[in-house]
Amino acid sequence: xxxxxxxxxxxxxxxxxxxxxxxxxxxxxxxxxxxxxxxxxxxxxxxxxxxxxxxxxxxxxxxxxxxxxxxxxxxxxxxxxxxxxxxxxxxxxxxxxxxxxxxxxxxxxxxxxxxxxxxxxxxxxxxxxxxxxxxxxxxxxxxxxxxxxxxxxxxxxxxxxxxxxxxxxxxxxxxxxxxxxxxxxxxxxxxxxxxxxxxxxxxxxxxxxxxxxxxxxxxxxxxxxxxxxxxxxxxxxxxxxxxxxxxxxxxxxxxxxx
Numbered sequence: 001x002x003x004x005x006x007x008x009x010x011x012x013x014x015x016x017x018x019x020x021x022x023x024x025x026x027x028x029x030x031x032x033x034x035x036x037x038x039x040x041x042x043x044x045x046x047x048x049x050x051x052x053x054x055x056x057x058x059x060x061x062x063x064x065x066x067x068x069x070x071x072x073x074x075x076x077x078x079x080x081x082x083x084x085x086x087x088x089x090x091x092x093x094x095x096x097x098x099x100x101x102x103x104x105x106x107x108x109x110x111x112x113x114x115x116x117x118x119x120x121x122x123x124x125x126x127x128x129x130x131x132x133x134x135x136x137x138x139x140x141x142x143x144x145x146x147x148x149x150x151x152x153x154x155x156x157x158x159x160x161x162x163x164x165x166x167x168x169x170x171x172x173x174x175x176x177x178x179x180x181x182x183x184x185x186x187x188x189x190x191x192x193x194x195x196x197x198x199x200x201x202x203x204x205x206x207x208x209x210x211x212x213x214x215x216x217x218x219x220x221x222x223x224x225x226x227x228x229x230x231x232x233x234x235x236x237x238x239x240x241x242x243x244x245x246x247x248x249x250x251x252x253x254x255x256x257x258x
Contacts, residue, residue, distance in 0.1 A: 008239055009036030013085045015077065016040055017068050017126060018095035020047035022193040023143070026231035027092060029054060031238065032061070039081040041066050042095070068095045068122030071129075078129045090238045091130045093123040094143040098195065099157040101202040112157040119161035120168065127172050131181065139182040139246075141237050142169050146189040146253045154206060155199075162187075166249055173247035182246035184237050189253025190215045192224040220255025 009031050016031075018024040019040030028038045037060040042048050045065040055061045062084055066073035081088055097118040099111050123142050131140065147155065148162035166185055173183035190196050190212075203211040216222055233252045236242055251257055 006033070007035050009034040009089075011035070011037075012089040013037045013081065013087055014039070014090040014092060014238065015081055015088060015126075015130060016092040016094060017066075017077075017122065018042060018143070019063070020044050020051050021094070021195060022227035023188070023191065023230050023234070024092070024094045025051045025054070026227040027094070027234040027238075030231050030235040031090075032057075034235075034239075036060070037085050038062070039064065039077065039084075041068070041077050043067055068093075068126065069117035071125055074122075074125040075129050078133060082133055087135055088130055088133045089135055089138045091126055091134065091138075091140045092143075092234060092238065093126040093140065094234075095119075095122050096143060096195070098199050099155070101154045101199075101206045102156075103154060104156045107156050112160075115157035115161050116164075119158075120164045123165055123168060127168070127183075131172070131176060134181055136179045136181065139184070139238055139242075140169075140172065140176070141234060142183070142185050144169075144185045144187045144249070146187060146251070146256050148185070148187050149249065149251075149257055154203065169249075170247055177246060182242070184242075184245060184247070185249040186230070186234055186237060187249055187251050187253065188225060188230045188233075189219060189251075189256040190224045191227060191230055193227055196224065215256075218256055219253070220258060223254065225252060225254060 014031050016024050016028050020042035039062040048063045064077045066077050099115040144165045145162040147159045151159050169185045200211045
């Protein structure tokens, strides 16, 4: 990093949900290493405790356990961030749940509801309670997916939720624009991480095919992304480098959707 990049997030405060996961943590480290202050939110406190060791300045780090689908938990992580640092510049609503693999006729209703609660309600609540506290000129980034712009059999809840997030983003981008608060979607393709591996193992078992190999054949660049590659896009969209981008769906899928 050059000096300017090192200071790009100096004195800026960013909330990241799903902060203990590979994409959330990698993004947090990039913001942190550029001078930012980061509130990492996740339901898995044990994993949060592990990842916090990667941050050398604990005064610029806040870790909070929360159920993102719970209104009180959401208000709590927003208020605690404000209490510690007095402001919010960016929200990265990144928490997600993949559900299970089954055709719509067999899809468990409770699993469908859980996927929608975490993926859609979680981002709705994050925006509802963080937006009023975000500084003018700040931004919101929401993680959707390649499945937010396309579809496949057997993942009806995940696909529905990720499509819904694009509608959520577009509506909020219109509401937030008068304060110059930008709102965008990050839509990753398959990523080489635990979250994606679990999806592919379920799909491989259900279909009797090697889904990882199949996906690599569908991706124009022929491979899964690294978490750091997705974090690079997230960092760009939360930085001033994307100052004229709002209401957009930014693909990071190696050309899979083309």
